[in-house]
Amino acid sequence: MEDMLDYTVLVSRYLLAGLAVLVLGSCVFSLVTRRFGKRVGSYLVQKGSKTRYPLTRWENAIGRSKTCDLVFDTASVSRFHAVISKRRTGWVVADTNSRTGVFVNGEKIEKVTKLNHGDTVAFGTAAFWFADADVDDRERAEEAKRLKAQRAAAKNAKQNKQAVFIPALIDEAAEKSYVLGCESCIIGRSPDCDIRVKYPAVNSQHAKIYKNGSAWFIEDLNSTTGTKVNARAVSGGRRRLRDGDIIGLGGVIFVFDERYKKQ
Amino acid sequence: MPEKKVTAKPKKKQQPFAWVSMLFFVSAFQIISALPVIFGSEEINREILFTFGGFLALEWGYFICARFLAEQRATELEIIAFMLSGIGLVTVASVKPEYAFKQFIAICIGLTGFIALLGIMRNVEVISLLRPVVAVGAVGLLGLNLVLARTINGALNWIEIGSFSIQPSELVKVAFIFVGAASLEKLQSTRSLTKYIIFSLGCIGALFLMRDFGTALIFFATFMVIAFLRSGDIKTIGLLSAVAVVGAAMIIYFRPHVASRFETYRHVWEYANEGGFQQTRVLIYASSGGLFGLGIGEGRLKNVFASTTDLIFGIICEEWGMIVAFCVVLCFAFVAVYALRLARNARSTVYTIAAVASAAMLLVQLALNVFGVTDLLPLTGVTLPFISRGGTSMICSWALFAFIKSADIKTYPKLEKQMDDA
Numbered sequence: 001m002e003d004m005l006d007y008t009v010l011v012s013r014y015l016l017a018g019l020a021v022l023v024l025g026s027c028v029f030s031l032v033t034r035r036f037g038k039r040v041g042s043y044l045v046q047k048g049s050k051t052r053y054p055l056t057r058w059e060n061a062i063g064r065s066k067t068c069d070l071v072f073d074t075a076s077v078s079r080f081h082a083v084i085s086k087r088r089t090g091w092v093v094a095d096t097n098s099r100t101g102v103f104v105n106g107e108k109i110e111k112v113t114k115l116n117h118g119d120t121v122a123f124g125t126a127a128f129w130f131a132d133a134d135v136d137d138r139e140r141a142e143e144a145k146r147l148k149a150q151r152a153a154a155k156n157a158k159q160n161k162q163a164v165f166i167p168a169l170i171d172e173a174a175e176k177s178y179v180l181g182c183e184s185c186i187i188g189r190s191p192d193c194d195i196r197v198k199y200p201a202v203n204s205q206h207a208k209i210y211k212n213g214s215a216w217f218i219e220d221l222n223s224t225t226g227t228k229v230n231a232r233a234v235s236g237g238r239r240r241l242r243d244g245d246i247i248g249l250g251g252v253i254f255v256f257d258e259r260y261k262k263q
Numbered sequence: 264m265p266e267k268k269v270t271a272k273p274k275k276k277q278q279p280f281a282w283v284s285m286l287f288f289v290s291a292f293q294i295i296s297a298l299p300v301i302f303g304s305e306e307i308n309r310e311i312l313f314t315f316g317g318f319l320a321l322e323w324g325y326f327i328c329a330r331f332l333a334e335q336r337a338t339e340l341e342i343i344a345f346m347l348s349g350i351g352l353v354t355v356a357s358v359k360p361e362y363a364f365k366q367f368i369a370i371c372i373g374l375t376g377f378i379a380l381l382g383i384m385r386n387v388e389v390i391s392l393l394r395p396v397v398a399v400g401a402v403g404l405l406g407l408n409l410v411l412a413r414t415i416n417g418a419l420n421w422i423e424i425g426s427f428s429i430q431p432s433e434l435v436k437v438a439f440i441f442v443g444a445a446s447l448e449k450l451q452s453t454r455s456l457t458k459y460i461i462f463s464l465g466c467i468g469a470l471f472l473m474r475d476f477g478t479a480l481i482f483f484a485t486f487m488v489i490a491f492l493r494s495g496d497i498k499t500i501g502l503l504s505a506v507a508v509v510g511a512a513m514i515i516y517f518r519p520h521v522a523s524r525f526e527t528y529r530h531v532w533e534y535a536n537e538g539g540f541q542q543t544r545v546l547i548y549a550s551s552g553g554l555f556g557l558g559i560g561e562g563r564l565k566n567v568f569a570s571t572t573d574l575i576f577g578i579i580c581e582e583w584g585m586i587v588a589f590c591v592v593l594c595f596a597f598v599a600v601y602a603l604r605l606a607r608n609a610r611s612t613v614y615t616i617a618a619v620a621s622a623a624m625l626l627v628q629l630a631l632n633v634f635g636v637t638d639l640l641p642l643t644g645v646t647l648p649f650i651s652r653g654g655t656s657m658i659c660s661w662a663l664f665a666f667i668k669s670a671d672i673k674t675y676p677k678l679e680k681q682m683d684d685a
Contacts, residue, residue: 005299005302005303008298008299008302009299009558009559009560009561010558012295012296012298012299012558012559013555013556013557013558013584014555015291015295016292016295016296016556016583016584016587017554017555017584017586017587017590019288019291019292019295020292020346020586020587020590021586021590022288023285023288023289023292023342023346023590024590024593024594024597026281026284026285026288027285027339027342027343027597028597030281030285030337030339031339031597031600031601031604034337034604036604036607036608038608057610058610058611058682059446059447059448059610059611059612060447061447061451063451067495080451082451083447083448083451085446085447085448085611086610086682087682088681088682094448094452096448096451096452097451097452112448
């Protein structure tokens with residue numbers, strides 16, 4: 001028994017030192033690996049500039065002093081103006097003997113006052129909106145989503161606007177379309193024409209459609225049956241063509257589709 | 264101040280059994296240290312066996328309840344507290360077995376106080392309501408101490424109730440921090456420290472009258488920390504320090520017997536068998552312990568007066584070895600760093616002040632004890648927190664840990680959820 005005790009005492013000397021270091025080491029490891037993340041509880045959004053000041057503590061000092069959590073270097077703000085705290089019932093603001101007072105929704109507060117999302121709170125002349133972080137984050141996410149969709153639509157529209165289209169003449173009766181593949185096309189019955197239209201009423205070289213700048217024009221080539229745009233004759237000159245215009249070549253009707261095909 | 268991008272870092276993967284492994288290490292440490300004490304004599308010491316069994320049951324019971332009933336995720340502080348209490352219990356049991364059960368009861372009361380104080384600290388409004396009552400109670404207790412106390416070892420700070428004797432100044436330490444902690448709203452509204460200075464002067468003055476200079480020094484150091492935290496003003500602290508130095512000089516000038524108490528300081532070898540007896544014995548026996556110690560119960564310092572109270576650090580050096588003694592000191596350093604990290608993220612300045620002041624109080628007390636017995640500072644007779652024998656000291660140590668723990672958001676998981684919902 002005595003030998004065993006001596007042996008125990010001998011071994012315990014080393015074991016105790018090792019275990020003490022181990023316990024302390026595991027505590028230190030636990031402290032080092034522990035993360036103390038800060039969470040935004042609410043925001044003060046400055047009126048006008050719309051600068052957002054996050055409130056990350058449960059008690060936030062507001063004032064002109066550099067030791068405050070939110071520093072507003074304005075003459076109307078006292079060095080230690082107010083405290084915004086998180087209580088069980090929600091967020092509250094308290095005036096800490098400021099010179100110019102604290103106003104919630106335009107009314108000067110005399111005691112601790114509850115703050116709701118969207119309330120206006122003013123420290124002297126510095127005015128803010130109070131925004132609860134959860135509600136505000138949700139609203140901002142929705143707003144961001146809406147803006148994103150709006151931007152995407154605008155971008156799409158811009159792309160569509162900038163894209164170069166190839167127009168065509170649509171013969172709805174024959175369910176046929178003639179693409180205007182060149183910048184100046186002769187329309188007629190002749191095989192030499194850029195666009196060959198096999199109608200007896202159409203002359204061999206009836207009219208010319210050409211592009212000038214970004215606009216398309218039609219010109220009658222002294223045809224016997226005449227050329228009309230939207231039932232008005234094109235004679236001795238040219239006529240600007242617009243998307244959807246109805247072109248009559250000797251009684252044969254075509255629709256001008258300016259955006260028929262993307263280049 | 265433009266908006267900063269403040270986002271919580273991604274949650275770390277939980278280590279569900281980290282606390283169990285830590286608890287196993289502590290229990291193994293405690294069981295191995297207790298074996299020589301339980302089986303040291305020819306017969307098994309049943310009283311110590313049951314006392315120690317009770318201590319282990321208390322420890323495991325607390326951790327299981329804390330983990331599963333109170334949903335505690337961070338239990339490092341309690342691990343440290345139980346480890347230090349275990350070292351104290353084994354040391355006391357090896358030197359004075361008859362005091363082991365009393366020490367265990369003190370740990371039980373301390374732990375109960377710890378849980379109760381955590382409950383009180385949960386609500387900042389309750390703290391504000393209780394503060395004046397506690398302040399009046401603390402001053403009253405010190406006044407009662409001056410009237411009723413009897414002098415032990417040169418200090419008038421013990422009140423006897425039946426077979427128990429309590430040291431009110433230890434309880435007032437807790438009240439001192441409780442009264443000093445205040446919410447940010449209160450601090451900004453009343454930027455004056457006057458009331459707290461008056462309260463502190465009352466406490467420190469009473470301690471001087473009780474000739475308990477060690478505790479007075481601890482109170483003063485804690486007062487400075489609280490004053491700085493409350494005012495954030497270095498000038499005020501400088502002014503208060505200057506006033507304190509002038510006050511101390513006046514006391515020494517008009518009451519020379521106070522200075523005579525420190526005449527052996529830095530001259531212990533000249534008074535090796537008189538005033539410097541304890542310090543010289545601590546230095547001799549502690550050095551004989553080496554890195555791994557002589558073994559529990561094998562030392563000789565235990566025969567010196569006050570070995571289980573003021574000189575207990577010497578016993579740890581001698582019997583447990585320098586590594587364990589160094590770990591004890593590092594435990595307090597760990598607690599101080601832990602308190603600072605918690606205080607930076609505390610949900611109210613009440614908790615910030617309480618945690619930092621408690622850590623400061625523990626560190627000052629540790630420094631006065633460890634440096635006192637090694638003659639680096641005058642020996643003032645203060646206890647080593649959690650380890651020294653003494654009920655009120657143990658209760659106070661647990662209470663100080665409660666202040667630190669209350670600064671941790673994770674201590675109140677339900678409250679945190681409630682606040683988030685609000």
